[in-house]
Amino acid sequence: MTQRTALKPLIQWAIEHDIPNQRLPRDPSILQNITALNLQKLLNENTVLPDAISELSELTELNLAWCQLSELPESITALKKLRKLDLRGNRLSELPVSLAQLTGLEELLLGNNTLTALPTALTELKQLKKLNMSANPSLEQLPTWIGELSALQILHLQDNHFSELPESIGALHDLQRLDLENNALTTLVDTFGQLQRLDTLYLKNNALTCLPESIGLLTQLHTLDLQSNRLTSLPDSIGQLAQLTHLDLSHNQLTQLPDSFGALSALHDVSLAHNQLNLRIISSAHYPIAWPV
Numbered sequence: 469m470t471q472r473t474a475l476k477p478l479i480q481w482a483i484e485h486d487i488p489n490q491r492l493p494r495d496p497s498i499l500q501n502i503t504a505l506n507l508q509k510l511l512n513e514n515t516v517l518p519d520a521i522s523e524l525s526e527l528t529e530l531n532l533a534w535c536q537l538s539e540l541p542e543s544i545t546a547l548k549k550l551r552k553l554d555l556r557g558n559r560l561s562e563l564p565v566s567l568a569q570l571t572g573l574e575e576l577l578l579g580n581n582t583l584t585a586l587p588t589a590l591t592e593l594k595q596l597k598k599l600n601m602s603a604n605p606s607l608e609q610l611p612t613w614i615g616e617l618s619a620l621q622i623l624h625l626q627d628n629h630f631s632e633l634p635e636s637i638g639a640l641h642d643l644q645r646l647d648l649e650n651n652a653l654t655t656l657v658d659t660f661g662q663l664q665r666l667d668t669l670y671l672k673n674n675a676l677t678c679l680p681e682s683i684g685l686l687t688q689l690h691t692l693d694l695q696s697n698r699l700t701s702l703p704d705s706i707g708q709l710a711q712l713t714h715l716d717l718s719h720n721q722l723t724q725l726p727d728s729f730g731a732l733s734a735l736h737d738v739s740l741a742h743n744q745l746n747l748r749i750i751s752s753a754h755y756p757i758a759w760p761v
Contacts, residue, residue, distance in 0.1 A: 522546035615639030638662035661685035684708035
């Protein structure tokens with residue numbers, strides 16, 4: 469069977485489900501060479517992806533976001549050139565173990581599903597640079613094997629129910645952006661300090677009462693959002709964040725700032741509102757800052 473013949477079921481499926489021609493071409497000679505397929509918001513809960521999707525052997529990007537899918541066909545794992553798979557906004561409660569066969573994946577977007585756990589086999593995705601696991605309310609623990617995804621640069625974990633993180637997160641030495649907004653974290657593990665390429669860290673709306681001294685090792689950090697936590701003090705090491713330009717400490721319970729705070733000379737956007745600080749305003753050549761009396 470030629471590839472063109474094998475594509476006929478996929479074309480028929482597209483016709484039956486009113487998939488626009490510009491999204492999924494009807495011409496087999498064009499279809500067999502497409503590198504990106506975007507079906508976002510085009511499917512409904514009664515639609516099942518056909519196995520013939522595996523015939524799109526040149527695909528590097530597949531967008532199935534907001535398609536109300538409750539499961540994935542095994543045939544997806546035949547798409548060996550796939551680099552980006554977008555599964556956000558579906559009804560997936562679990563992922564097939566076979567997904568780990570897509571070893572060339574660089575982006576895997578799983579946000580806004582109903583996942584309860586992730587298969588350990590995903591550690592085979594050694595080229596994964598971006599992982600989005602946000603807004604999976606039944607996902608209460610970050611797996612300890614997360615540290616094995618050593619190529620990760622961007623990790624979205626916001627809007628979950630994580631109360632703690634595994635120490636293995638410190639093994640993500642290439643991580644540059646980490647989003648943990650809207651969880652239930654009360655503390656951070658000391659291994660956080662090993663994320664020395666981190667430049668953006670969002671921790672808004674958690675239950676943090678303190679920060680580890682190791683946070684001072686994040687010397688590439690330029691954005692740190694700690695808004696709406698329960699911090700009563702900051703570690704002296706905060707002053708080592710020489711690249712920090714954006715800092716939000718509003719809506720905490722701070723009563724004083726460490727002397728080392730004055731060493732944050734790169735800051736030009738800082739919020740200390742809604743704490744218990746007795747402040748006076750001092751000015752510098754670059755920005756005004758509230759400082760404890």
